[in-house]
Amino acid sequence: MTTDDPIHTLSEAVNQAMDIAMAEDPDVFALGEDIEDPIGGVMKGTKGLSTKYGRERVRNTPISEQAIVGAAIGASLVGMRPIAEVMLMDFFAVAMDQVANHAAKLRYMSGGRTNVPITIRTSVGGGRQFGAQHSQSLEAWMMHIPGLKVAVPSTPHDAKGLLYSCIFDDDPCIFMETMSLLFTRGPVPPGRFEIPLGVADVKRAGDDVTVVTWGWQVPEALAAAETLADEGISVEVVDLRTLVPLDRDAILRSVEKTTRAVVVHAATQFAGPGAEIASLVGHELFGRLSAPVERLGAAYSPVPYAAELESLHYPERKRIAAAIRAMA
Amino acid sequence: MTVSTTQPVGSGGATDGLTDDAALRIFRTVTTIRSTEDRIIRGLSSGELRMTYYTVRGQEVIPAAICEHLRRDDYMVTTYRGMHDCIAKGIPLDELVAEMCGKVTGTSKGKGGPMHLSDPQSGLMVTTGVVGGGLPIAVGLALSSKLRGTDQVTVVNFGDGATSIGATHEACNLAALWEVPVVFVCQNNQYGEHTKFADYTRSPSLAERFRGYGMEARTVDGNSVPAMHEAAAEAIGRARSGSGPVFLECLTYRLGGHSFGATTEYMDPEELSQAEANEPVGRYRRWLVDQRGIGEDVLADIEASVVSNVEAAVGAAKASPPPGPDELLTDVFSNVEALPR
Numbered sequence: 001m002t003t004d005d006p007i008h009t010l011s012e013a014v015n016q017a018m019d020i021a022m023a024e025d026p027d028v029f030a031l032g033e034d035i036e037d038p039i040g041g042v043m044k045g046t047k048g049l050s051t052k053y054g055r056e057r058v059r060n061t062p063i064s065e066q067a068i069v070g071a072a073i074g075a076s077l078v079g080m081r082p083i084a085e086v087m088l089m090d091f092f093a094v095a096m097d098q099v100a101n102h103a104a105k106l107r108y109m110s111g112g113r114t115n116v117p118i119t120i121r122t123s124v125g126g127g128r129q130f131g132a133q134h135s136q137s138l139e140a141w142m143m144h145i146p147g148l149k150v151a152v153p154s155t156p157h158d159a160k161g162l163l164y165s166c167i168f169d170d171d172p173c174i175f176m177e178t179m180s181l182l183f184t185r186g187p188v189p190p191g192r193f194e195i196p197l198g199v200a201d202v203k204r205a206g207d208d209v210t211v212v213t214w215g216w217q218v219p220e221a222l223a224a225a226e227t228l229a230d231e232g233i234s235v236e237v238v239d240l241r242t243l244v245p246l247d248r249d250a251i252l253r254s255v256e257k258t259t260r261a262v263v264v265h266a267a268t269q270f271a272g273p274g275a276e277i278a279s280l281v282g283h284e285l286f287g288r289l290s291a292p293v294e295r296l297g298a299a300y301s302p303v304p305y306a307a308e309l310e311s312l313h314y315p316e317r318k319r320i321a322a323a324i325r326a327m328a
Numbered sequence: 329m330t331v332s333t334t335q336p337v338g339s340g341g342a343t344d345g346l347t348d349d350a351a352l353r354i355f356r357t358v359t360t361i362r363s364t365e366d367r368i369i370r371g372l373s374s375g376e377l378r379m380t381y382y383t384v385r386g387q388e389v390i391p392a393a394i395c396e397h398l399r400r401d402d403y404m405v406t407t408y409r410g411m412h413d414c415i416a417k418g419i420p421l422d423e424l425v426a427e428m429c430g431k432v433t434g435t436s437k438g439k440g441g442p443m444h445l446s447d448p449q450s451g452l453m454v455t456t457g458v459v460g461g462g463l464p465i466a467v468g469l470a471l472s473s474k475l476r477g478t479d480q481v482t483v484v485n486f487g488d489g490a491t492s493i494g495a496t497h498e499a500c501n502l503a504a505l506w507e508v509p510v511v512f513v514c515q516n517n518q519y520g521e522h523t524k525f526a527d528y529t530r531s532p533s534l535a536e537r538f539r540g541y542g543m544e545a546r547t548v549d550g551n552s553v554p555a556m557h558e559a560a561a562e563a564i565g566r567a568r569s570g571s572g573p574v575f576l577e578c579l580t581y582r583l584g585g586h587s588f589g590a591t592t593e594y595m596d597p598e599e600l601s602q603a604e605a606n607e608p609v610g611r612y613r614r615w616l617v618d619q620r621g622i623g624e625d626v627l628a629d630i631e632a633s634v635v636s637n638v639e640a641a642v643g644a645a646k647a648s649p650p651p652g653p654d655e656l657l658t659d660v661f662s663n664v665e666a667l668p669r
Contacts, residue, residue, distance in 0.1 A: 029475060056475060062505065067498035070464020074482075075472040077453050077465070078403070097495065101458050102465060109444035111436030112659040114453065146660050170662035198666060245666040 005157075005187035013156035013188045014045045014121070014177060017163035018083060020192050022053050025081065028167060029057040031068055032085025032121075036060045042087055043123050043182055065095035072118045073103050073172075079117075081167055086122045089176065090133050092141070103172040104147030119166040119173045124152075125303075126216065126266050126314060127180050132302035135310075137215070137266035140273050142174045143243050149197055150243040152176040154218035156186040158241055161195030169197060178216040178266075198245030202254065206236035209324045210254040212277055213264040214240045217315060221264055224321035233328045243273055248280060255281050259290040260327050264315050269297025291327040296320060346557050350396055351620060354553055355612065355627065357392035359634045360421065361412040362609045367638050368428070372588050377642075379428050379442050384412040386551070386583035387515050389608045391416035393556035394483060394513065397564040398451070403469040403482040405454045405462040408443040413485050418450040425641040431648035438651045439659065459520075460490040463499035463512065470508035470573075481567045482510045489520025491534055497541075500575065504543040507572035511563045512538070514575065515550060517582035522594055538575040550578030551608040553615070583607055 008016070021028045030046055036055055040047030050058035061068050065086055072082035086095060099120070107115045125135035142150045149171050153159035159177070166173035203218060204225050211221040218239045225235035238254050240247060255261045261281050263274035274295035281293050296315040304310050365385055371377030387409075395416040398404070406413040414424055419435060427434025428442040435447045443457035453469060456462045466484035473480040490496050491514060503510050514534055518525050531537045539545040544566060548559040556578065563574040581603040585592045592600065616622040657667055 059506075062498075062501060064498035064502060066495045067464045067467060067502040070461075070495065070499065071468035071471055071502065074405075074453075074465040074468020074470070075475070076468070077448075078469060078472050080472050080475070082468070097458055097461055098464060102454075102456065102461060106446075106454065107661075108659045109436060109440040110446045110448075110659075111434075111439050113436065113448055114446060115662060149661070149666065171666070244668065246668055248669060 003187040005189050007185050008156050008188040009183045009185050010153070010156045010159045010177065011044050011182045013160035014163055015047060015049070016188065017160045017167070018046065018049060019052070021081070021164060021167045022049065022057065024192070027080040028083065029059070029080065030083040030085065031059045031061055031072060033061055033063055033068070033087055035085055041085060043177065043179070045085065045121060045177070065091050066098050069095045069098035069103065069120060072120070073098060073106070073116050076116050076118045077106070077114050081117050083119045083121060083167060086120055088134055089122045089124045089138050090136050092122065092138060099148070100145045104145045107171070108147060115170050116172045117170045119163070119175055121163075121175045121177060123182070124176050124178045124215070126178070127310065129305060129307055129310060131305045135303035137298065139176060139243055139265070140267045140271065143273060143276075147172065148244060149173045150176070151197060151241065152178070152215040152243065153241060154178075154181060154203070154215055154239050156184070156188045158195060158201065158239075160188050161193050162197070162241060164192065165194045165197050173197070176215060180216045181219070195241070197242045198247055200238050200240045200247035200250035202236060202250070203239045204235065204237040206234035206258065208234045208258055208328050209260040209262065210236045210238060210258045211262050211264055211320065211324070212238050212240065212251055214243065215266060217264045217266055220315065220317045221320055223317040224324060227317070227321050228324055231325070233324065235324060251277060251281065252284055255285055256288065259288060262294040262296060262320070262323050262327070264296045264320055266298055266314050268300060269295055270300045272297045294323050294327055296323055345561060346554055348620065348622070350557070351553070351616060352622070352626070352630065354392045354396060354557070355616060356630050356634065357395070357416050358388040358609045358612060359631055360638070361388040361392070361415050363634050363638045364411065364415065364421070364425070367642055369588065371642065377429060379430070381442060381588040382409040382586065383582065383584040383588065384409060386603065386607055387517055387580050388412050389553055389556055389612065390513065390515055390550045390578045390580060391485065393553055394560040394564070396557060397560050398481065398483065400451055402451050402480050403466070404452050405456070405466045405469070405482070405484040406452070407455065407459065407462060407486055407490070408457045409487060410445065410455050410485060411442070414445045414447070414452050414455065417452045419445060419447040419452055421637055421641040422644050423447065426645040426648050429645040430650060431645050432651045432655075433644065433648040437655055439655060460486065460493035460495040462486060463490070463496050464502075466510050467499050467503045467506070467508060470503065470510035471506060474506070474508050479568050480509070481564050483513055483564070484510060485513045485515060487520065488514060488516040488518065488525055488534060490514070491537070492520065492528060500538055500541045500543070500573075503573040504541045507570075509567040509570065510573045511567050512573065512575045514577045515580055516577055517580050519582050519586070519595075521586050522590075524594070533577070535575060535577040543573045543575055545575035545577070547577045547579060550580040551611065553612050580608070
């Protein structure tokens with residue numbers, strides 16, 4: 001991608017989206033553990049914001065994930081647009097009553113008379129030897145609860161545009177910030193801009209095989225595509241960017257062209273998002289596929305600590321390339 | 329820890345501030361709650377109505393007294409045993425009953441049900457079916473008032489059973505830390521579902537335990553109108569003036585099983601019959617006549633008008649259709665395009 005836009009990390013892009021949203025709308029505020037300066041969030045997402053907007057609007061909380069998410073829900077019910085930070089996605093397990101039973105359902109249970117326009121930002125580990133409780137990619141869990149929208153950016157550009165859209169969306173949005181991508185750099189348009197939720201992006205065009213993926217598997221898939229290009233295999237990489245809403249048309253458009261698809265994700269493969277997408281493709285393009293849809297997800301194990309085992313746990317570029325090679 | 333059901337109402341408590349008008353408004357509210365419950369139980373018993381129902385019998389006074397001090401734009405959160413709170417906060421009776429019956433004219437078009445009553449126009453923001461789940465949300469509602477610089481107060485109701493779950497403690501700690509205008513109303517009805525208070529905690533006093541979070545906390549006879557009226561005035565006034573949260577332990581007694589049709593065999597029959605003999609609506613009625621000199625005819629008129637309102641609400645609910653099939657996938661998201669296909 002060639003652009004004149006300034007280069008920023010994904011973390012800086014996230015920060016810009018929040019900064020712009022808070023400047024535009026006094027109802028936007030942030031809450032979470034250690035998000036005030038000088039820490040500015042353990043992943044630096046809110047760096048500088050409490051200094052700029054004050055500690056009323058960028059507020060530290062105790063280590064209380066249920067209270068963080070619940071307080072965000074309460075304020076949102078009367079029209080505020082809170083950005084809650086749950087430090088690591090694994091900690092959703094302790095906040096899940098608020099996420100699944102309240103945030104996701106209050107619009108429906110009230111017959112549309114209330115709604116929950118919150119954004120929950122969360123860091124997703126993986127590939128960094130953080131062990132089984134700091135490394136899970138739990139998007140399938142979120143997708144399975146009707147009422148939640150789920151965004152997983154893979155570039156600084158997408159992170160800024162998607163987060164801005166999440167903050168001003170009228171439904172609860174889970175915004176997953178992949179730790180291994182947080183400090184990768186890329187062009188980011190200055191000022192306000194949004195990427196609509198539910199619109200995938202073709203990160204690399206190709207003719208032979210489609211890789212459907214998101215988050216930190218996008219650069220892995222792109223690396224695999226680069227390798228395979230040298231072997232004469234043309235790979236198209238579709239970055240879904242949001243899982244709910246799911247851009248079904250983008251998936252089908254690409255696979256209709258290539259007739260082969262691999263779904264790659266860091267979530268557990270068994271009962272993972274790949275199963276839903278494989279089912280969609282198999283059903284809609286039955287008889288037009290040149291190969292069964294392949295899935296590559298995380299192994300059915302807690303995330304192991306030892307680097308040698310952890311590298312076997314998640315899909316990575318070599319195994320993605322091998323899977324594509326086998327079907328091309 | 330027992331409720332002072334045998335003491336005269338208002339013993340030792342000030343009745344200052346409870347005007348005849350307020351006293352009669354409270355009487356109308358508790359009578360509406362009782363009458364609605366009686367009518368629902370009758371309908372459930374005969375098969376005329378069908379719903380899940382959690383009795384509020386014995387707890388009517390608490391929200392009736394509290395809501396005397398709340399404005400329409402103050403917020404309230406309650407639990408599945410919360411029909412009394414919803415009526416007191418002002419959810420229109422027709423919409424409330426229709427919702428409980430799963431009808432399209434209900435507060436949530438019949439999609440929420442008795443455990444999920446809400447009506448933002450009345451300030452009743454959430455009814456949760458998860459014990460303790462409402463407290464963190466109430467902290468957020470109260471935070472919104474603080475951030476926006478309004479003087480709105482949030483009241484969150486919950487049973488004593490909710491004092492054993494984590495969300496409650498996270499919420500109370502956060503509310504005290506942030507000094508948000510919330511009143512935690514613990515309706516201590518002596519039972520967490522089917523377990524007696526003394527069988528699930530060694531705490532002698534909940535007010536004592538929650539005072540440890542650094543907030544004002546007190547115990548009040550939740551079955552006494554003057555005592556509740558006075559305690560609510562103080563707590564809500566404190567929150568409204570910006571002095572932070574208050575925890576009110578309102579002692580009461582659940583005059584029935586956990587839910588309609590559930591057994592009461594774990595309840596002490598003698599204690600239950602004594603509590604029934606001193607049940608708060610009848611007790612309040614006697615007090616109005618004996619201590620306040622309110623005429624029997626005045627109360628009878630109120631009761632007759634309430635019964636007729638309740639009957640009209642039930643009739644309207646029965647006549648209302650259920651939500652249509654198009655409602656199934658409506659209100660999942662703000663935009664239908666977001667629904668997976």
